[in-house]
Amino acid sequence: MKKVLTSLEEAAKFIQDGDLVTFGGATFHRAPMEFVRELVRQGRKDLNLVDREPAMDFDLLIGAGCVAKVRTGMLAFEIFGMAPNFRKKSESGEITTKEGACQPIIAGFRAAAMGLPSLPVKGMLGSDLLEISEVIGSQKLMKDPFTGETMIAVRAIQPDVVVIHAQKGDEYGNVRIEGPFYEDVIKAKAAKRLVVTVEELIPNSQIRKKPEATTLPHFLVDAVVETPGGAYPCSCFNYYDVDYDHIKKYLKAAAEGRFEDYLDEQVYKRKRT
Amino acid sequence: MKEEIEISDLMIYAMASQIQNFDTVLHGVSSPLPILAMSVARKTHAPDMAYISGAEGVDPDLDRIYPSSFDVRLNRNAVAYFGLHEAFDLAQRGELNVMFLGAAQIDRHGNTNLSVIGDIDRPKVQLPGGAASAFLMPITPKVVIWVTRHSSRVFVEEVDFVTGQGYNTRPEECKKNELVVISNLGVMNFKNPGRVMQIQSYHPGHDVDEIKEKTGFDLLVAPDVSVTPVPGPEVIQLIRTIDPDDVRRTEFG
Numbered sequence: 259m260k261k262v263l264t265s266l267e268e269a270a271k272f273i274q275d276g277d278l279v280t281f282g283g284a285t286f287h288r289a290p291m292e293f294v295r296e297l298v299r300q301g302r303k304d305l306n307l308v309d310r311e312p313a314m315d316f317d318l319l320i321g322a323g324c325v326a327k328v329r330t331g332m333l334a335f336e337i338f339g340m341a342p343n344f345r346k347k348s349e350s351g352e353i354t355t356k357e358g359a360c361q362p363i364i365a366g367f368r369a370a371a372m373g374l375p376s377l378p379v380k381g382m383l384g385s386d387l388l389e390i391s392e393v394i395g396s397q398k399l400m401k402d403p404f405t406g407e408t409m410i411a412v413r414a415i416q417p418d419v420v421v422i423h424a425q426k427g428d429e430y431g432n433v434r435i436e437g438p439f440y441e442d443v444i445k446a447k448a449a450k451r452l453v454v455t456v457e458e459l460i461p462n463s464q465i466r467k468k469p470e471a472t473t474l475p476h477f478l479v480d481a482v483v484e485t486p487g488g489a490y491p492c493s494c495f496n497y498y499d500v501d502y503d504h505i506k507k508y509l510k511a512a513a514e515g516r517f518e519d520y521l522d523e524q525v526y527k528r529k530r531t
Numbered sequence: 532m533k534e535e536i537e538i539s540d541l542m543i544y545a546m547a548s549q550i551q552n553f554d555t556v557l558h559g560v561s562s563p564l565p566i567l568a569m570s571v572a573r574k575t576h577a578p579d580m581a582y583i584s585g586a587e588g589v590d591p592d593l594d595r596i597y598p599s600s601f602d603v604r605l606n607r608n609a610v611a612y613f614g615l616h617e618a619f620d621l622a623q624r625g626e627l628n629v630m631f632l633g634a635a636q637i638d639r640h641g642n643t644n645l646s647v648i649g650d651i652d653r654p655k656v657q658l659p660g661g662a663a664s665a666f667l668m669p670i671t672p673k674v675v676i677w678v679t680r681h682s683s684r685v686f687v688e689e690v691d692f693v694t695g696q697g698y699n700t701r702p703e704e705c706k707k708n709e710l711v712v713i714s715n716l717g718v719m720n721f722k723n724p725g726r727v728m729q730i731q732s733y734h735p736g737h738d739v740d741e742i743k744e745k746t747g748f749d750l751l752v753a754p755d756v757s758v759t760p761v762p763g764p765e766v767i768q769l770i771r772t773i774d775p776d777d778v779r780r781t782e783f784g
Binding site for chain 1: 560561563586587588597598599600601602603604606612614615616619622623645646651653654655656657658659660661662663664665666667668669670692693694695696700701702705778781782
């Protein structure tokens with residue numbers, strides 16, 4: 259085992275301009291928000307983002323000008339409404355949006371995790387989404403060689419970097435996720451490189467006492483950063499709930515044309531952890 | 532307390548009625564009404580249903596809902612976690628019985644649009660995206676579409692983009708399942724030879740003419756059209772207990 263503990267600043271450098279990136283969590287839950295804020299502070303550009311149901315993590319990067327392309331099943335702020343920067347920049351053509359659907363996106367991660375070039379899924383037939391994805395080459399019709407059943411082959415999605423925020427980990431990168439996993443384990447295995455920010459650093463001896471609690475063993479993990487509050491304002495199970503008021507403030511700032519002020523206050527001037 | 536039955540109560544009750552005992556049901560993102568409908572079904576006529584939360588908890592002891600349908604507190608006292616990819620495996624096996632989905636536009640054949648208004652490459656309005664719609668609509672035995680604002684802008688002659696497949700865009704083998712549309716005015720289904728939308732029931736205070744008038748295509752009327760059943764006081768009380776902050780009302784704007 260090699261020590262992979264590093265700083266947020268160094269870990270963010272794993273991501274290069276133009277990289278294909280996904281994050282752990284789903285909507286407002288366990289998104290690696292402090293890492294996202296660090297990417298904004300470092301001025302990353304032209305990111306190619308993919309996930310099934312992201313929310314503020316993607317919208318913040320889009321609003322800060324870090325993104326060129328987005329592929330999601332749904333990108334919104336749940337009942338609060340549309341993701342404001344996503345909507346604006348997709349309509350103005352500043353970003354390229356290629357909508358997917360949840361299952362094919364997950365299947366793409368699964369294929370990469372299994373070392374396969376593609377994985378078939380059911381459903382999808384008849385949707386216009388299939389046509390646009392055939393154009394970009396992410397999904398194609400196929401016939402099962404045994405039964406002749408028509409299915410959709412989804413091309414593997416192997417992100418250059420996956421970033422996950424977890425509850426606990428040691429300095430070698432043995433990581434514990436508590437509560438719902440979402441597709442984090444699949445994404446971790448699909449990644450070329452994996453960065454994990456954790457609420458709490460725990461000793462390796464503690465990890466060894468309960469190996470069944472380890473979600474990601476060290477050899478999958480390229481960097482660990484101790485980042486308390488690393489999902490804020492999203493939730494981190496067993497540590498804190500979503501700060502819905504903060505999310506409303508974000509939306510209000512975007513709606514009133516004060517998104518730059520939000521970035522100043524909440525990202526650039528925010529103390530690095 | 533208000534004696535009057537609210538439209539959200541009526542819709543939730545109609546949605547809950549679509550679930551049968553022993554069904555396996557999943558709710559997705561941004562889904563206060565489906566969560567409440569699943570909770571009502573489980574506490575009334577479907578005590579043995581399997582409830583899979585979008586927050587990943589199975590059969591949680593739901594005491595209240597939150598603005599996020601993935602809020603981890605929705606998993607309170609769950610018996611297990613079951614990830615979305617696992618629920619999707621279940622759907623591919625044909626074992627996810629009921630799914631609730633949304634629509635920004637829907638047409639007479641049941642095609643839904645959650646993607647864009649205008650052209651996909653140059654959208655006039657970028658919509659949030661269909662999430663699981665295109666995957667689940669053709670393969671789930673029963674799909675319930677809920678619409679809180681029934682108007683000719685939502686019920687359109689032709690959707691701008693087919694996100695979720697209606698009966699005319701599906702392959703032959705995917706035409707057997709059931710599609711139900713529950714709006715703030717009535718309940719619609721496709722139980723006729725042409726598999727086009729028809730009014731099955733109208734909510735109290737509304738009628739067939741009003742629904743037809745607020746629909747952008749020629750809506751059929753089921754021969755046995757009737758008034759939508761009204762929830763009893765215990766159901767209404769249950770809804771208010773689980774949703775003390777009126778999260779459900781945000782959907783009605």
